[in-house]
Amino acid sequence: MGRTPCCDKNGLKKGPWTPEEDQKLTAYISTHGPGNWRNLPKNAGLQRCGKSCRLRWTNYLRPDIKRGRFSFEEEETIIQLHSVLGNKWSAIAARLPGRTDNEIKNYWNTHIRKRLLKMGIDPVTHSPRLDLLDISSLLNSAQLNLANLISLQTLINPEALRLLTTLLASNNVNETSPESILNQKLQDNNHILSTMNAQMQNQPPFFQPHHQMIQNMPPGQHVPMQNNNAPSASYPNNNIAMHETLEQFLMNSSSTDHNIESGSDLSDNSVFQSLKNISNNNNSQQHFDFDSVFSTTPISSPGNLNQSSVFMNNISTEEEKESYCCNLMKFEIPESLDFESLL
DNA sequence: AACTAGGACAACCGCATGGGC
DNA sequence: GGCCCATGCGGTTGTCCTAGT
Numbered sequence A: 001m002g003r004t005p006c007c008d009k010n011g012l013k014k015g016p017w018t019p020e021e022d023q024k025l026t027a028y029i030s031t032h033g034p035g036n037w038r039n040l041p042k043n044a045g046l047q048r049c050g051k052s053c054r055l056r057w058t059n060y061l062r063p064d065i066k067r068g069r070f071s072f073e074e075e076e077t078i079i080q081l082h083s084v085l086g087n088k089w090s091a092i093a094a095r096l097p098g099r100t101d102n103e104i105k106n107y108w109n110t111h112i113r114k115r116l117l118k119m120g121i122d123p124v125t126h127s128p129r130l131d132l133l134d135i136s137s138l139l140n141s142a143q144l145n146l147a148n149l150i151s152l153q154t155l156i157n158p159e160a161l162r163l164l165t166t167l168l169a170s171n172n173v174n175e176t177s178p179e180s181i182l183n184q185k186l187q188d189n190n191h192i193l194s195t196m197n198a199q200m201q202n203q204p205p206f207f208q209p210h211h212q213m214i215q216n217m218p219p220g221q222h223v224p225m226q227n228n229n230a231p232s233a234s235y236p237n238n239n240i241a242m243h244e245t246l247e248q249f250l251m252n253s254s255s256t257d258h259n260i261e262s263g264s265d266l267s268d269n270s271v272f273q274s275l276k277n278i279s280n281n282n283n284s285q286q287h288f289d290f291d292s293v294f295s296t297t298p299i300s301s302p303g304n305l306n307q308s309s310v311f312m313n314n315i316s317t318e319e320e321k322e323s324y325c326c327n328l329m330k331f332e333i334p335e336s337l338d339f340e341s342l343l
Numbered sequence B: 001a002a003c004t005a006g007g008a009c010a011a012c013c014g015c016a017t018g019g020g021c
Numbered sequence C: 001g002g003c004c005c006a007t008g009c010g011g012t013t014g015t016c017c018t019a020g021t
Helices: A019-032 A040-044 A050-061 A072-085 A089-094 A101-118 A135-140 A146-155 A158-170 A178-188 A190-202 A210-215 A236-252 A269-281 A302-312 A318-329
Strands: none
Touching: A019 A040, A019 A050, A040 A050, A050 A101, A072 A089, A072 A101, A089 A101
């Protein structure tokens, strides 16, 4: 395929657009429409290449462009979409009315990316950066094998891990030894972990980057987004696997403790509501913020993307915003957790 | 006041893609 | 099927602005 020459460089202006040029371009497009970009500058009396005109129009002059700072809701949406789509700025822009891919890309690189890095979160994988962990303390932890931790990190959603540890702790507050609690619970729920491993065999890894996901998929197949009947998560890639795993956990748990009737339908929001009840009722100091992690609106609907943002409504400062993002990404590893059992 | 460094954002560059011939 | 062209897209660069010294 032959390379398309951008334009005839001779006599064509580059650099910032002047108000006069903007006016000419706007006037021409409002009268004739965009049409053929290559011929447009000549017809509009502009000494620019068509590409430059198109970019100026789509990124700046278009009347439906929203100017000004990004709202918290928009920022959260960008983070969510980026965790799913990666650097597909045009796809992200398509879900943010009035924002251009260029604008979103710039905002990501200058604001969000830096903030995530500052918080120790890898902006590519959206997971905590292992290189920032206190490795020495981890090595001193009981039964913790670093190699296992690394391999686990690549496979398990931090929130899934956190949820697991929270649940394990919360359901055994009256037991004596934390280690015996965990071992007992891990035995009781061993089949859950087997299910999780089985899911990993058949589904994309929890934190597989989206572009790898696409590369690994057969041509013509779309990236799986959501089960329409299942609640969405902030990590849609692993939502189904995680949902099913949690569902099995609940089926295996005491129904009376958690207001779950035996044999009840655990699809849709009931699973998550039950988990929320468990979390909210437990005496553990660890609190799992279900609302911030499991949005109950399908991501496929652009208009619904901002609904989880109600939790950001009262956030007014950069510090609060940072704290919110930190909590969204944070996870804890109990010292006594036996990773051998998880692998 | 002058200079510098860094941030923010507009614009450019080059490759990819899809359609028409 | 291959070529050409228009357009889309993502990464990079250039430029302006502002805060700090």
